[in-house]
Amino acid sequence: MERSGASSVQLPSDPMSAVLDSYGGSHPRQGRRAYCPSGECLVQVRNLRFSHGDRLIFDGVDMDIARGQVTAVMGPSGTGKTTLLKLISGQLRPAAGTVEVEGEDVHRLSRGDLYRLRTRMGMLFQSGALLTDLNVFENVAYPLREHSGLPESMIRKLVLMKLEAVGLRGARELLPGELSGGMARRVALARAVALDPMMIMYDEPFTGQDPISLGVLVTLIRQLNDASRLSSIVVSHDVRETLSIADYVYIIADGKVMTQGTPDEVMSDPSAWVSQFVRGLPDGPVHFHYPAPALERDFLERGL
């Protein structure tokens, strides 16, 4: 991480690796056992390894997602948080390790069994992933029409109830293109809970939201979890909002769980890296500057 005065600079491939190396290869709470306070885990991730091309995303990750809780998975951008949700939902296959949901190894299920399991899992995509040629009502009704076999009058009532819960009953005739980002995410949330799933996975729910939408989403996630007795996994790098509703937090970086605990435990974590991340400090173990040769050398190198 040399920034000045060096004639030949060795750049580490990843700044985070250098941070881990500074801990002697492991973080003080990195090896801590995954955790389910009630002893009942909905999701168990064990020794998860996954690579994207030559890039190692997860290198032996263990995680427990407790039933009935809001579990947050946080970390800097590009650390594989969305990939983790795709692994849990069986959209991606790991190179090694297991992901069990309700005791079933997701990646050993047949396609039919996986689809049956997915009817009990909701997912809120970062983009909303609404079907653009269907209006708000039809988007929320879609999973009900596909899987419930309910009569049309019942589907209508259920859809209106779900839309009422996210405050968008009056927007049911609008097309996704006519919605703001926050509204689209609320519609997607109504669709995700349409089949009353046992768990919901939220992929960066707070990104790009104005303060009002942000407050609404934060409240909705917590209320839905408690009122519907759901289990929630919130993947985010928005520290303040996520910690305000999470029961338990995992922070991942460089393919590993850097630390885990309740929000208070994470906030009081003694390590410089975690402290920098949760407080959003511009400089620390993760440098503000990307590794580079000396500034004066860059200025003088060409032309003059």
Added chain:
Amino acid sequence: MLDFLARLGRGGLGSLERLGRGHLLLISMLAGLPALVARPRLLVVQVFNVGVLSVLIVTVSGLFVGMVLALQGFYILSRFGAAESLGVMVAASLVRELGPVVAALLVAGRAGSALTAEIGLMKATEQLSGLEMMAVDPVKRILTPRLFGGFVAMPVLVALFSAVGVVGGYFVGVGLLGVDDGAFWSQMQAKIDLHEDLVNGVIKSLVFGFVVTWIALFQGYDATPTSAGVSRATTRTVVHSSLAVLGLDFVLTALMYGE
């Protein structure tokens, strides 16, 4: 030199891999046929999207192709005193070759590129992943109806193209150039064979419809989910479909009319 060979090898393996993915996707789409039979409305919507929305371009093109055929045919045939055979020449050219080939190229350009862009954008905006997470198979629900929509629509579009082409040829040949009205139609009726000409034309149109739609859907499904990726996939659809249509036309013609 070694680098060149390595790049060549990587390129070849990449192409084979894409070919394999394309065939696996085709098998998955065909496996969705029973589900499509249970929900025919999905097919009707796609026949509309691929077929009805292509009617205008196919009709106008067919009219002009028929008119040009009559014009060129008249100048050549009249040198040999066979201008009365203009009707059969126009009809045979359209039904056997130009109808299926040109209509397929037009559909590749209009409907094929639209299908690729639609599927590619659905992938880029996570709509396909969203369906997966709702336990709905996007291949069976989104791709299979489009594949069979193209398969069903193409023969109708080809028939329309050929019919309008014959009418165009009639206007030019009989209306402008003075070919005998009775000879134009009677020779066509006598010489155009149901099996040799019409059935073979329909077989070609079915094959082209299937291949063009398959290529378009695969390119969209396999596209890199970015705006540049979807743009490249759309271009590939038009290029690959056009080449496939022309290549397959040669093979089918050789099989159908070869000794």
